[in-house]
Amino acid sequence: MAKKKQKKTIAEEAAKNILGPNPVIGLNKSSIINSFKRLAFNSITKPTKTLKHQLNFFKELTDIVTNKSELAPSIHDKRFKDVAWQENVFLKNSLQVYLGAVKELDDWIQDLELEEIDADRSKFVVSLFTEALAPSNWMINPSALKHAVETGGKSWVRGFNNLLNDLVLNGGMPSKVDTDGFKVVENLGISEGAVVHKTELIEMIQYVPTTKKVYRRPILIVPPQINKFYIADLAPGRSLIEFLLNQGYQVFIISWRNPTKKQRMWDLETYVSGIEGCITAAKDICNIKSINVWGACSGGITLSTTLAYLAAKNDTSINAASFVVSMLDVSGVQDTPAGLFADKESIELAREKSHREGVLKGKDMAIAFSWMRPNDLIWNYWVNNYLHGNKPPKYDVLYWNDDTTNLPASLHSDFLDMFNENYLTKDGAITINDRPIDLKKVNCDMYFVAGQTDHITPWKICYESIKIFQTNSTFILGNKGHIQTILNPPGNTKGKFYCNEKADCLKIDSEEWMSDAIEQEGSWWFHFAKWLKTRSDKQKNAPKKLGNKNYKPLYEAPGQYVFNQ
DSSP states (O other), X not given: OHHHHHHHHHHHHHHHHTTOSOTTTOOOHHHHHHHHHHHHHHHHHOHHHHHHHXXXXXXXXXXXXTTOOOOOOOTTOGGGOSXXXXXXXXXXXXXXHHHHHHHXXXXXXXXXXXXXXXXXXXXXXXXXXXXXTOGGXXXXXXXXXXXXXXXXXXXXXXXXXXXXXXXXXXXXXXXXXXXXXXXXXXXXXXXXXXXXXXXXXXXXXXXXXOSSEEESSOEXXXXXXXXXXXXXXXXXXSOHHHHHHHTTOOEEEEEEOOOXXXXXXXXXXXXXXXXHHHHHHHHHHHTOSOEEEEEETHHHHHHHHHHHHHHHTTOOOEEEEEEXXXXXXXXXXXXXXXXXXXXXXXXXXXXXXXXXXXXXXXHHHHHHHHHHSHIIIIXXXXXXXXXXXXXXXXXXXXXXXXXXXXXXXXXXXXXXXXXXXXXXXXXXXXXXXXXXXXXXXXXXXXXXXXXXXXXXSOHHHHHHHHHHHOSOXXXXXXXXXXXXXXXXXXXXXXXXXXXXXXXXXXXXXXHHHHHTOEEEESXXXXXXXXXXXXXXXXXXXXXXXXXXXXXXXXXXXXXXGGGOO
């Protein structure tokens, strides 16, 4: 039982941090080297401060040896929760030496009085080494030693085999998920439906209604291009699609093709055209003049561009739109973890790499993301997989996250430009099919959702994104991180959200909104379903067949593109 609980904790911590802080820029060697250079230069030019902290550390070492040191890990640091770290003299001293070094390095960087961005970067690159050297990552880890004794050393043999497998099969990175037992179409993405519209870029799936009556106006879900669509249909009881069907909605979703270098020229315009084709198909199938749409993360960025493009054509195909963890106005991102290495040099290096290879590879993104959160995404698994000799946890969210997709070089370049120049806030900065777009011209009700602990798309920046549109908007704040905000099914006892129904989001800032927000227990999905109900027209008898004469079912959900590697 304890082992299962431990694995669940490891998986949950990893799930909080997957996908980023910046899914299109990542982390490059040049940025790390430059940060070290700046740190080294400042340490040389300020030798007295460097010497001061060296002496402080030596004094702390003396206190440790004479048992006078009061250094202790934070109660929230799960790496050192085993009582042996305090009761065993050798382990306690090893831990205190480590904590003393980390403290003095941090104080030293602070004392150098660097520019704020340089200080933050320096702390990060130094932390890559200090977190790697934590005594919990080595053979002296007491829980690993106890497990080795209990298993007669077999745990270390298994750990060594796990290490060899990861060196050969996983690029030397610790595996984060035990993939055995997970399979799309068997226990993931199993809602009943069919592909009713297909192009080289997309498959659009229509789902079988689960209620006798359905609302006339359907909803089209636009998932991120960075991972597979089935995060919205993860598993029974944890599926947004299943939930919406059970609430009486007609549901469509886009499944993006996983591009290769042959599709390197697919750009933002390509993806906007793909969404527009799905909107046309959904209207035709449901025999209605307008539909509702829902977009998440990078899918929300693409969807917002589509709305502005339709507005430029005076096309009223969209009745209401929803955006979940979508950061459209990035003016404040430089002050967040997502903007830590988002300088022009890093952006151009990222652009050059994907242009050279034809795509930004999903596996490369996953590795870069892991090094942005190494304690939760690398060293936890190092201890679990190698020191304890355990398999990584079975967790559907991590399986989905490991099922990566690529971004075509041209779309990646467009995303980089949007991030670097904040184009979505500028009238006419982007053109789609020769039409300059302006998000302020979009005129439909909107629903925004952000996550309180989301470090990828920080909630306050998501909130400011509302003001680009200048239209009637509702904002909801969940209490979780990036993925948990999307995947927040009913029955989650830890789930809650904040709403402020009376607030005019266009006139007040995020702090003022939060000061009057009301906390509600449970999932925001019910709140969204209620909001959507008044924007989905009257009910009618559920259709007995999927598609129509113009858009005939091609094959069953989840389609074919979801299996592209």
